[in-house]
Amino acid sequence: MENAPLRRAYAGILLAAALYGAPRRAAALAAKGRSATRRQSDPAPKPRRRRATEPSLPPLSKRRLFGLDVADVTLDEAVARIIAWSREVPARTVATAHMGHAIALRRDRVFARAMGEADLVLGGARPFLWVSGDEGGELRSLIRGEDLVEPLAAEAARAGRSLFLFGPTMSGLHQVAKGLKRRHPRLELVGAYAPPEGFERDPEVHREILSMIRTARPDIILVAMAAPDGEVWANGMADTVRHGVFVTVGRDLGTARTGTGALTTLFALPSLYVAHRGDRAEHGAAERRRAIAATSDERYRATRAGTRQRELDEAASDRAKREAGRR
Template sequence: MNDFAKTWRPNLIAGEKVVSIAPKPAAPAIRIVGAPVSLVTMERVLSIFDSWVGSGRDRIVLLRDVHGAMKARRERNVAIAQENADLVLPDGMPFVWMARLAGKSPISRVCGIDLLPAACRYGVERKWRHFFYGASPAVLETLSKRLNELYPGIEIVGTLSPPFRPLTTAENADHIAQIRAAKPDFVWVSLSTPKQDLWMNEHNGKLGGVTMVGVGAAFDINAGDIPRAPLWMQKSGLEWVYRLMCEPRRLWKRYAVTIPAFVVLGTQELVWRRFGFEPRTKPPLA
């Protein structure tokens, strides 16, 4: 299994432990509400990406927000996908605040909306090859056009818009074949959380040595189909409020349940660390 090793990783499902085939972490991490959040900055992530290109091994990069972390506490398959990631990036500011309060640094927010264009810009001189998987054909077309305009010389070697339903075995095999034939360095996956986490975990080791990055709504936002929160809201950790205002029917229940639970669990962890104890994993709140 090369440098993979069977390891027991703590899960938060009724006190169980999950067996996973987990890679050696690409960066130091801190457990925040169970999620192994990587202690990184945008610059550090790009440097790690550069070291991975041409390695011949598939890599998984998760962008972790509060919703994803709480989902992993409740669902075993999501927890396993999270544990198998090479990097778990702090997509939400709460992870950055909690890591800093715990005395961990350097760390800054690395969200998919920003990481996608940053990697595209950084990769032009390095001839990085990009494949976009997810969203609608129209969004993919607009996104590709915009990125080509912003970063002349960018190598977009393929796009694929999967149907909004489970793939058949034949369809999945065809998608794998298309990606492998394009020989990308990066496969950017925009399927929402946790669907994209599960897709990347399922396809790990099948795509011919690519870095898979799950970026959520980054395709739609960078294509201009979905507006983004003002900069002051992004920096103050209130981007979720803006998204809630834009999509109240879809998001109100998610935030009403996950945010209070996250705050309670996160506060408990900070208290434990304040007294010199590393928090132990606990069952989710009822």
């Protein structure tokens, strides 16, 4: 469908009819799609009622692997963290990294920045386990993008969180949505969208997607796009919409394995390992410089505070002496 309003209406009607079987709900979703270019006179949508903020999460343990700060967490811990973040502001991004990410990092600065700004990076390829095992102990879990879909849907249904599906084709999203809703009847799916090819360079489609997500206000957005496009798009959207957790899960939502080819990975591993060692050395040196700077700053502040206190004490002593002389 070339026409944007028709594409939006089709997305809303198809998903609503599949999941809810209610004409009223279908019409409502279709109307949301058609209102992507909202008139200024129209009232703004009511914000979703927010629950109390979840308790603070424990510190996130990270390992520096192949130029990425990979979280050392189990699948259950990753899901719990995403659920906890899902009702907080600002928006967050979660990336599941395979060796294709490590290769792309070396030639794509925009992608490297998006991965560096991600709130949670999960290692999804065996070389992450191998290298971490050689450097102090293996990561506790290998977590691929498709591994997150089912447990996230189950926990979202239990916790009352809403999902939005963003992927390559509406027919594929339709099938995934039906399966998730069948297995998790309480799951709230608030929308789905399959953008046209090259949508990243189309301002009209970008405004359309922004309107959809701002209207639906999903707690979790599952992004099924291949790297580096998915991570770069999710990072930009998180900065723009300011709510929800954008989780990139690879090219497909729980169907195909993501990642670069086995032969490509095999041939790239030696150079990737050399790059990893160089990055570790550079990262360690930067950490030491920051620690030294922080220590120096603390010493300077302590010295300055001590000097200031001595000046105050001397001034008070001088005043006391003058007052004693007047008497």
